[in-house]
Amino acid sequence: MAHGLTHLEELEAEAIHILRETAASYERPVLMYSIGKDSTVLLHLALKAFAPGKLPFPVLHIDTTWKFREMIAFRDATAARLGLDLQVHINREGLAQGISPVTHGSKVHTDVMKTVALRQALSAGRFDAAIGGARRDEEKSRAKERIFSFRDANHRWDPKGQRPELWSLYNPRVHPGESMRVFPLSNWTELDVWLYVWKHRLPVVDLYLARERPVIERDGALIMVDDDRLPLKPGERIEQRRVRFRTLGCYPLSGAIESDADTLEKVIEEMLLARTSERQGRLIDHDQSGSMEEKKREGYF
């Protein structure tokens, strides 16, 4: 049999094709950068897609002001190292209102500081396409999302009115004010992402690796105390535990797992032996069944 591509090479080729289609089809595309492993792979593929040219669009981070400090440091170092046009958006109104995951809970915080913030940033930048690193295997409603996923002028997703997507003949057309969310990693699994990171030696935030970190136990989850903004409830005690994160978000909303995996290989090994999904540590997904779909309809990534 003729030598074909491996499945990882095929996924890479597909993602690069999608990134180039986006650059060619829109006036103001933007790459959403969330600092996590998926974003890391996405950014690498975007650079590769246009090499030896430069990345033809800016990189946008929605900062909720509650990200791990290490994530912000990693973001800025990455932008400097790769010469990115990095734009950071914070919902200033939300900030002024004092919205925080601690006082308002995960639902309000996520809605105001992520979803609303994202809509603000996309409107302000007049971005007509926003590229994200979401994968279909992450969550049930994501499994049905298109690669080129249409958003109306209010950034809303209509899961029942999605455009059929055939072959790789994407329909990129939008009217002024409308936009497209584009997901080049749609067909990747969590394992594919880690394998790609490992194979290409891509730098990732150290929080993915097991270290001694100060954590408290809250509602059955291990929460890292990243700064002094997290008030302790009665009975809660900060302890040093050897933990790491499978996914990264706002630190009070990201559950750590106890682990000895202090190298990428060990992380992969641990994931292969794991019996729970990566989003299990994400508190925002558990508000209600179908909550991701609700959030996505509102404009969440």
Add this chain to the structure above:
Amino acid sequence: MTLPTFTAGEDLRGWLERYERLQLMRVLTCGNVDDCKSTLIGRLLHDTGRIYEDHLKALEADSRVHGTTGGGLDLALVVDGLKAEREQGITIDVAWRYFTTARRAFIIADCPGHEQYTRNMATGASHCQLAISLIDARSGVTTQTRRHATIAAMLGIRHVVAAVNKMDLVGWGESRFREIEAEFLGFCTRLGIEHAVALPVSALTGEGVVRRSDVMPWFTGPALLDLLEGVELPGPGDADPFRMPVQVVLRPNLDFRGFAGQVTSGDVRVGDRVRIMPRGTEARVARIARPEEYGGDLDRAQAPESVVLCLDREVDCSRGDVIACFGGTSDMRVGRRIVADLVWMVDAPLVAGQSLLCRVGTRITPARVVRVIHRLKVDTLAHEPAESMGLNDIGRVELECEEPVAFDPYRISRGTGAIVLIDRLSNATAAAGMIRTGDPTERGAHWDDQALDSVSSPVSGVSAAERDARWAQRPCCVLLHGPPNTGKTEAAFALERALWDLGHDAVVLDGQGMRSGLSKDLGFEPGDRSENLRRAAEVARLLMGQGRIVVMSFVAPQDDVRERARALLGPDRCLFVHASDGFDVSGIVAQLAARGLIGRRTSA
């Protein structure tokens, strides 16, 4: 152990290398709404250990509320992702699932069963290499089953598996299964599906899905998963013509100009001759460029790699063009007219005259529906005449693009033979299409095809003035047309004689003469008649280029086709005479003289 579960203590690097090299296979599942398609996929994921504990927990909670299995684990809920689906118990959109076995990495497109979601079935089929069609053992092959098989065949899926489900509800009986198998395989044969097979399963109990079943000892075939792992997928063929639709031109500096795109067919090497389509400009591949940090330049690229090509000369090439291999029978077709099989996917009907946007490769161009050729009756596969196509209809149409496009027949190259039609106002994706031109039974005429840019006409060593001086004539064409047996041929030769006697030089092109050689591949369908006249007109054009008077005798019954010939040859050089006007040879000669096309011969 067929599943590649990683076990503690195993060599990780070795495992990852095996995982990385797994072949990717995209599988479609389709069936009627109550065939338990989602349950089957849930079963595959569950029995291959792909459902995480927290998902399983959510599933148990969902099963109690929405489940149909009396509080037991309802595996369908694993894949019915959207809220409305879980509440209504139907699957309304294509859902993508991922699982891996020791042999393959699978992507499953779970396609909805309702007839109104046929468009989603086409969507899934456009991405997949194999289709699993679920059939309820109690109801057997239905219209929906036929529709799904038809779409799979149209979209070029070569492997179709009928999973005859709910065998538990027919007492695991062989005779019922064989009945359905015979009907299904018979239908697939008519569709020309190369590899069709039927398997008895029960998604609910898992019999025949991941493992072979003990309760059906009469069935000696494989379990579904074994079949999925064992199916041989065609690798990239050596004969596949190279195609790369250009997505983006990269110009980081004055010294670099690279054409970025994904190879959709075949392969290309440094030094290969290529053509930039649709213009046909020729060039050679100078580099397959890749910066050092990504591993350096390549010597060869193959489908479906995404690459950057540099050419050896400055050529006009931009997004929408296709870089294609050079020559032979593998040339791309170029033209404005396309005949395609469509699946119509929006509520408003398709009608002749409608204007849409047509996407082929990376080019999006306005196109007009010339006509609906036929609509397919799915149950009988009969072609019925139609004026329009409605939601979920399958049919054949002729389109006319505003500009010439390069394309291939879909069966030769999917990447350059598939089209998507987009509504110009709503931007909705209105249809998916498979280009058919090139099929001898549906041949159209090539009036609109564009010659390649690289073609130039040689210049004759004899000037028009010299010819005029010798023959006292301007090149022109007389077309004698009308029904058979009206004396066209006799009149043509009489006219040739008359012109000869006056010292002019005329050539006769006769319909029968054309059909005895140059057009012997053509029949008498309108498209063939049109093409026959086009070829004759092209021959006339060449002869006129060398000063001749061409006398043509043809039935040429189509007004529009004659007008095309007139336009090709130049209206002021044409004299068309119909049989009903009578073929008065001296009258025709007088008309030619009156128009200054022939004069009095001045020298011998």
